[in-house]
Amino acid sequence: MKKLLLLSLLMASGLTQAADDIPDAVKNFSEQQDITIIKKIDAPGGAPAWLGKYQDMGVTLFLTPDGKHVVSGYLYDEKGKNLSEAYFQKEIYAPLGREMWKTLNAAHPLKEGADNAPRRVFVFADPFCPYCKAFWSEAQPWVKAGKVQLNTLLVAFLNSDSGRYASAILTAKDPVAAWREYELSGGKTLPKPEGSASRETVETLQKHQTLMDSLGASATPAIYYMNGQNELQQVVGMPDEKQLLDMFGPKP
Known part of the structure; x- marks a missing residue:
């Protein structure tokens, strides 16, 4: 695929x-x-x-x-x-990255932060991923300072309950608030499901998983952002301090 x-x-x-x-x-x-x-x-x-x-x-x-x-x-x-690598980067990898960035922006993530934030970051996250929680927590100072817009695309594959938890968050009255409360509680506070997951919610999770697979990631968090050269960057797993600064900018 x-x-x-x-x-x-x-x-x-x-x-x-x-x-x-x-x-x-x-x-x-x-x-x-x-x-x-x-x-x-x-x-x-x-x-x-x-x-x-x-x-x-x-x-x-x-x-x-x-x-x-x-x-x-x-x-x-x-x-x-x-010298070939420069051709590959300029003519293949960078243009493909920009097309993939458009695809990410056309998705419907849980959006935290202003649309006019100078930096935008996308992350694929499973409700049961501890490193996803750690990354979300690390991102909050930049989000609160208006420096970064964090876009979370929920996926469900780590745990047999991942789909149920992700669906409960996506179908909440305010999914972004539900995700925030869930993360702040360390995964203990989950919205009460309103019946079984709708077909639309299941399709959304499937689309997120397909998109994540197409981007070449097989673990969470799978993080994507554009660098200063307008090139798509990928970080899979919990970023280190340097990677956080690269994607978010100087600490607020």
């Missing part, structure tokens, strides 16, 4: 190059190796080169002078610096 999402994002972003613009040797090799050609690049050294994607990784392809042979791999300069 992740591979299909990334490929669809590449196509939607206009990053794939028309097959007619690609030499036969490069096209045939990429098709046989299941490589998606993104674009032709102006690589140093004069060899015609193309940027491609294999599974979820970038790859550079070089055409030999006779036009009949292809070399795949990384491009290095005379000092041994990997």
